Amino acid sequence: MRYRNGLGVLGLGLWLAFAGHGWAQSQPGQNAAPAGPKARVLVLTFAKNEPGYADMVQGLAEAALLEHGLPLVDRGQIEARYGIENLKKGLLYDPEAKMLAELRTRFGADVVLTVTYFRQFTHQQEFAGSMHRFFKTDVRVRAIAADTGKVLFSGGGWSPIQARTDGFERLVTQTVSKAAEAIVQRWRGGEPGKPHAIELLARHFDADHLLELEAALRTTPGVLEVSRRDFGGPATGEGNALLELQIEVPIEQLTRSLRALTRPAIRVTASSGERIEVELAPEPEVGFVEPRDGAALGRRTFEVRVRASEGVQSLTVNGSPARRVPDRPGLWQVQLTAPEQAAWQLTAAARDSFGRTVQAQITVHFDTEPPTLQWLEPAADVSLTNRRKLAVRVRARDEGSGVAQLRVGKQPLAPSQDDPTVWEGEIELNEGPNPLELVAVDRVGNRAELRREITLDSTPPSLDATVVAIIEGRVNENGVRIICQGKEWKVDDDGRFRIAVEAPVGESVTVVAIDPAGNRTEKVYRIGEGGKAEPQ
Structure with a gap:
């Protein structure tokens, strides 16, 4: 064997075993x-x-x-x-x-x-x-x-x-x-009761929670030694670590101890042979499904639905216990009655099996007043028109949730581009009286109505025109009477007479002269334009 002088000593903290060159x-x-x-x-x-x-x-x-x-x-x-x-x-x-x-x-x-x-x-x-x-x-x-x-x-x-x-x-x-x-x-099983080594695979752990797990293991009865081998790879992925434990208790007993841990919050996903697998339980989450934050409500008694993550054991909204919705995993609901105020803050508080709590808050507003309505066109004092298609303009205001829809009868109106409080449209009238119902609904269902009647008269009047024509003449005898249109007219001493005839243009009138002996003469005149009477 070859030994080299100057070999330094090893002292690097937690060694990442089996990962290298x-x-x-x-x-x-x-x-x-x-x-x-x-x-x-x-x-x-x-x-x-x-x-x-x-x-x-x-x-x-x-x-x-x-x-x-x-x-x-x-x-x-x-x-x-x-x-x-x-x-x-x-x-x-x-x-x-x-x-x-x-x-x-x-x-x-x-x-x-x-x-x-x-x-x-x-x-x-x-x-x-x-x-x-x-x-x-x-x-x-x-x-x-x-x-x-x-x-x-x-x-x-x-x-x-x-x-x-x-x-x-x-x-x-x-x-x-x-x-x-x-x-x-x-070798091949060891002696009963003797210390032995097992693996603990910790999934989805960050550095802080892994340190917390190691500290908890070192105080767990039956655990003699804890060493870490961090790794990442195709079969594990980031955030996983392998811990090697020397224990003097059965693995089943250690598994029960791990399931009882609350810090860190872990779940035992597998335990067999000489290996235990755990995962870091995610932090509990909670969020409102309905109503939404900032929503306007038309009733003070309403249903609240909240979605909570897996593992949540209890949930309250403003202190009222919520219940799970059947066949809807993670969904909770509760009915609340709000106080008499314009806005109300809702707080959902959830607690999981590890005692961890989480909250979510929203604010809701209440709108129990209907919209206000005003006829702009036709004016409120108009009740008669000769127009079959009638332009309609209405002012609608709602300080709460806002106007959602507005209609006259079944005909919807649309907001004006110039003024969002003004709604416009056109309706078609029937001949005669037309009852009009103006209906406005706000976004939470409050409803306002205005009623009026407008009569359509599209038939023009008939016109029979007459003119007054003057017929003048003279008789050659005294005592002659002049009769026209059943009326006797005056004859002057010199035999002159003047008749004012009222008749339509184109109509004919007859002038009759009768002397004292009963002799009579008739003459027909046609009434022309300008009141002229022309003899025929």
Whole structure:
């Protein structure tokens, strides 16, 4: 084995295991110690950075296993078959452990032991005329049973900052030796009541909640050690983390303890074998469905509907308990009666099974007054028209919710483009009296009405025109009487007479002269334009 001077010690906080650049090469354990448990171990060394130290780490790990009588599997054959990246993906992202099963059946690996290290340069300092580089280093060791996927050991630590490699070598050797002891003592099930390792997959966690979960686990009865292996990948996605726990209680007991946790709020989604899966329960959410924020209501007693997220156990609106709507998951409802005020604030308060609360608020307004109406055209004092199509203009105001519709009879009116309070339209009248009903409805259903009657008279009057014509003449005898249109007219002493005849143009009148002896003369006159009487 090759050792390099100046190897810094590992001391980087929480190590992201199994995520990095590549697998280091190793030599198979050709001089494995005989006897011991029949658990053949495959050692994989993974370097986050500086892969040149991988050979040394591999050699230290193999030596520690051989000292415990554990035979080794030739890693070279496996790497040649699968390749570094495929090995990594198969071990990290295969929930069905197919890679582990194939390593066991094809190559005889009973246990897969991974050693992961990370080196970070911290500073350099001069000693005795020479410049020395200082590092901090972290080592993580994990042993997995290839037949069941059970974690037999998970542990590691930091070595103090120093220029020599002693601390690093000692940390690798001591940690792998602990893993070897765990393999020997607990191979294929271990002893009842003995500490053992399990995995806890935490889904959808952010950094703060993950720290909170780790703190809660460390105070959970039966949990001896908690170590984190954060990762993201095609089978997990961001926000997931794998925790490795050393526990001394059955996994069923730990599962019950996790279900009782309230901080952080988690749900146990799976628990079997040596693995528990949990997810961070999302924060409760609540929001009003109806009425909407700013809505105007026409009644003070009304239904409220609220939508709440899964996990909400109780919900109130302004202190009144709401009930779930049947067959409508997440929907709650309650009936409220508002006080006598123009506006009212509604507060929905929800509580989930973890005791977390959330609120939502809206403000509603009340409009119980109908719109006001005024006829503009035709004017209020107009009751008679000769127009069959009548232009209508009405002023409608509603200070509450606003006018929603306005009509005369069945004919709707439309708001004017110049003045939104004026509504316009045209209606068609029938001959004779027309009762008109003007109806306005606001946005919450309040209704106003105005009624009037307008009579349509489209028939023009008939006209019979007459003229007054003057007929003048003279008789040659005294005592002659002049009669026209049944009336006797005066005759002067000199025999002259003047008749004023009223008759339509074109009509004929007869003038009769009768002497004292009863002789008579008749003469017909035609009434012409301008009152002229022309004899016929």
